[in-house]
Amino acid sequence: MISAQTIRTSIEELSAITKVELCVMDLGGETVASTSERDFLDVSIVINFANSPVDSQVIGDVHLFKILDEGDPAYVLLAKGDSEHAYMVGKIGVSQLQNLVVAYKERFDRNNFFQNLLLDNMLLIDVYNRARKLKIEVSVPRVIILVETKNVQDNTAQELLSSMYGQHSGDYVTAVDENSVILIKNLGRGQNYEDVHKIATTIVDMMNTEAMLNVRVSYGTIVEEIKDLSKSFKEAKMALEVGRIFYAEKRVNAYNTLGIGRLIYQLPESLCKIFIDEIFGDKEVPDDLDEETLNTINKFFENNLNVSETSRQLFVHRNTLVYRIEKLEKSSGLDVRNFDDALTFKIALMVISYMKYLEGRQ
Template identity: 55%
Template sequence: MISNQIIQNTIDGLKTITRIDISVMDAEGKVLATTEEDKLDEYNDAVPDFVVSQADSQLVQGYHFFKVLDEHTIEYVVSAKGESEDVYKIGKIASFQIQNLLVAYKERFDKDNFVKNLLLDNLLLVDIYNRSKKLHIETDARRVAIIVETKAEKDVNALEVVRGIFPTKTKDFITAVDEHNIILVKELKAGDVLEDIEKIAENIVDTLNAEAMSSVYVGVGTTISDIKDVSRSYKEAKMALEVGKIFYEERHIMAYANLGIGRLIYQLPIPLCKMFISEIFQGKSPDDFDEETLVTINKFFENSLNVSETSRQLYIHRNTLVYRLDKLQKNTGLDLRVFEDSITFKIALMVVKYMKYMSHSEY
């Protein structure tokens, strides 16, 4: 439904142009918006009588009345003050404008509901195509689902901020499923690739940060070419957000295509993870390692197992790094300089991270 403020802004603009007082009422005669101070209270009885009449317009005590319909049901009554032919024309223009607003808002509401049900898999396949046709939505366009997660609830209207980034006449869909998550179903151009989608995500993050929004995270699904697959891209974007928080917490934009092995670990059952860690570390845990050892391990992985570069970045002698690696091998049985052992150790560290995250999520 159109907000009263939108209607008020519309008739204020019309009065500025025409100098004619205009009011909008519901079918019972309650004034919703008006440019008159007395708000036509004395004519409330006249509105219900006009509503039940067969006339589309009527002149009552110095006012032209007009009906605004919503699928054969009278939604609003518009009045224009004056009896002249010019006032009648202004009233017709005002009612036509309100009618167009009603159609536009209803279409937006219908599309919003359709997209939400599409994302949540609440539609049968035949319904998806039938409703797409009815709402004039292309079924075979290239699209991608993007989720924007914010921590702010009432400080900033993040949904409107995101809508403001994209032109209103585009074929993109922007909706919200809760207080924190905004979903953008973006229609892509023929040559758009992942890098182009990530630039869109960066634009969203930068804009929301500029609006004093903190802790904004964006998850990106994979590109789909059929509208029935939008829900799949949405689920992938959700997983990208979750997996990104666990393994790549320093990143604010995470694409499903870049999750790598983290996506596999995320789907492992916790009992299996515990058994794996117990076997690898023989009852110990990476939490038992001191800070120096953990820093050394992470830096070694960052430099692709390069001893010289790692020692340089740690500002230590090469032999000192070798000593630390030898000590780690003695404690765990894994030599990080051996490719197979380094993979096992890296996976083990990620599994421990995943277990910690799931443990905290339960509370």
């Protein structure tokens, strides 16, 4: 339903231009918005008019009009003035508000359609029938971009995203929970995942600069049919969660680049425990590495196990780096200078992070 603030803004602008006092009331006689602090008519008169068969009426110097929604009364507009000018302004107000009712209803219907589509609450035949009725193209490349807003209570993120990607371009913005906003992005035939990543990065930057929001963004695979949007949505949700567990430093995560993180995410907890026990046995499990050691190992991996380059980037002597690596080898039994051990250690760290995540959910 159209908001009271929107109605108020509309009639205030019209009243300021025409100098005619306007008031919008619901069918029960409650004032929705008014440009005057004084009552126009007794509430009982307005209710009787709302229930009458006529669409307009004049009582004294007040013109009454019905605002219709698909032929049924939705509101009553009152225009105060005993001249044809007030009558004409009232008719203009009715036309304007009825167009707003239609526009907001269409927006609500589309929003409801996409929410049910993403949550798999629709039959396949209903998807195409409703899309046709709402004039939504069904065979267009689209992708779901998910923006995690950290439980922001207001609609700042959704409003900003809507201003960036409006419906005129075929894009739609909606939400299915209070923690995230969903952009259903319409893509051109030549656009690919590189373009989607640029869009996602732009969203992160805009949210930070315009609304001071530190958001995380993820996206699923590009789909060609509207019925497959729920698949892209599920993939975006997984990418967001996997990114939170394994790639916390990244603000944008794509489902098609999750790599081994996606594989570990789908493992049962029992198998993860068996793997950790098998690798470390009675040795110390590296689940509480100090920040210095962790940074050293991560930088060592980034430089493809190159000791010289890693020590240069960390501004430490080569022997200091070797000492740290050997210290880790004594505690874990793995020499990360060896490719197989390095790979095992890297996977073990990710599995431990996943197990911590599972414990935190319980």
